[in-house]
Amino acid sequence: MTVKLEMLRTFCVVAERGTLSGAAKILRRTPSAISMVLAQLEEHIGAPLFETDRKSRLTPLGLLVLEESQRATDVFDTSVEAIRRHAVSLVGIVRIAAVPSATIALLPEVIKLFRSTHPNVRIEISDVDSAAVRRRIQRDEADIGILSAQPGDALEGEQILCDDLGIVCSEGGPVHMAHLENKGQSDWSLLRHEPLVANPLCRLVNDPSVQELLASSTLEARNTTAILSFVRRNLGASILPYDAVRDQPDRVEFFVPTNPVTRRELRKIKQNKDRMSAPVAVFWSLLERC
Template structure:
């Protein structure tokens, strides 16, 4: 049996498209060439993979072969991508997955310093939440990750900086007015005055009021720009770090409750097995507190 990777790729595309014409369009081949490749694969395996000549339904064996074909082609494609990235590293590429507040407060200054020595290096930034940062690092979809964590609750990676979490609300709204009247004695209970726009950072606040409001929240956003836009429109209030709102837009107010001050950490992570070098090492080094 001499099954080749290209046979498995052709089969998986044909199985997913359901027709020879559809597979041919995806693969950039003629239907007859696709049909010949599929016939050769079935001959090598020694059993039919399709229940009909129209390629619209798989046999039980076909389902098994499809699963293994997708697994094999996925591994091959990732290996090819890794090789290409290594080749490109002479010209330079740095892939960053970071929480939104880091892309606003940290990344711009790091890019400016980085470009002094590496002006031609390509930088790819993914603006995602902490869970997605971890996934991208684990799947080798990013070289460096920047995530948010509660102080002392996370041992992975290296600390970049800590900052205060606070309430972001509409200027002149109920929370803002109550805060002005509180004369420096505000707390998280002010969030009860408006609907909570939840986001993953809210979970870093250790407060029963916030926990209750999270359960009752009917609006969630994960992008800082979206959160600030919703707050400005009067949809409610939210919780963000100071770094995310230091240049807050008109119509939005931010303050740190004086009681039960809460902080978050920004930490940088990478794959432990990976030796960081070249442009990636330089970018990693610039991400310091």
């Protein structure tokens, strides 16, 4: 008898639930049927996986088997999902992991152009931060990544655009009023007038006042829409690129501090493969055009 994936999946559920009855509800099988599966698995392994018949505590070997079982079922589920996605879209699929500002400001126009020549290709977009973009590319969970970087850093991929970072604040709020009092000659210290709504882009600003506010911030968001919602409701001010706020509703002000001017790049990265699929290659080229 060989170990089957369903045995490992059943074992994982029992180990997580701690009882046969609890696992039975999840698996929609009788406790006796589940017990038989576990007995077969232990017989094949040649050692017990649970300390007692109550299945509430794993043996040291059981802990190891649980870790390997979870890894095996995760890989299987990921493969099945990939097959499902490709079956849904027989003409191709483009998986994109992008920082939120790119999702809002850049991707709509690219998708519009792409749809004009590839209307039936499935597009999947993950709205994540730069670190998660890199991870998704490395794990083959995305075909194209779009991340934020500071000009002059160890560069990766290819630059799409470069724009200024600025302060986004509520209209008529303390930061906005201080900016008006300075007649538009502003620096990053104006952020001290309100709590900072932190986000990963704040770490690109090399200014002591920003770093201090980051260390004391009690509110952080990674989604641009959420950040602007918090700012609009007077929960604080934040740092974003202009492209991320230009088409947003009223009651939000944006300005670029002149001391120092800080820029960020949007860069596109891809998997280290010899060839892209045709749809992915087209989308990749359109990113540069837009």
